[in-house]
Amino acid sequence: MGIFDKLLGRTTKEEETHMEKLKIGIILGSTRQGRVSPQVGEWVKGIADKRGDADYEIVDIADYKLPFLGETDGSEPGIAAWNEKLASLDGFVFIVQEYNHSITGALKNALDFAREAWNNKAAGIVSYGSTGGARAAEHLRGILGELMVADVRTHPTLSLFTDFENGSVFKPQDLHLDNVNLMLDQVLAWSGALKTLR
């Protein structure tokens, strides 16, 4: 690019890549009927969209109808679609619920169904459960290390007792708002940095 292009404010392809908004998927970790994860995911997306600093979208594992890994010949279209969706994203926010002190089987299966599409990206975790889903979130961090996903420190934890009515209607306390924004700050910083590695 010449001096005139620069003076005219023209950008190179490389600069355009850096200027593009990051794409962040908000992944719903539960798939059971009657699940509350869509309420939590929409709440996070609402906070994120107000920032206007990235393209945020809900990614619902249930939409992909993934079989159990290895039980089929792998030709189900949802498997390829799942990988394509992950590949199109720069970072993730996992909506994590605690099942028997860990993550759901559905989320573990979905994590196992991709490899390169996860690598060198960043993630935040928003969890819920009787103790804020903390045990499930810590299990997820171990898995993310193996998948080369950099999980950020700030971790909003929602209580089934004080952030939900009857454990089913999501009514988050105001105190979580700052934590969600801080978590998103960290996810965007690391997603942008790791994009340069890919």
Ligand SMILES: Cc1cc2nc3c(=O)[nH]c(=O)nc-3n(C[C@H](O)[C@H](O)[C@H](O)COP(=O)(O)O)c2cc1C
């Ligand atoms: C199979 C199962 C196991 C659960 N185990 C735990 C648990 O160990 N700790 C906990 O805090 N909550 C546990 N719960 C309660 C869930 O965290 C709660 O039902 C939550 O709403 C589940 O998320 P979902 O509605 O998005 O599926 C469990 C729920 C299910 C269905």
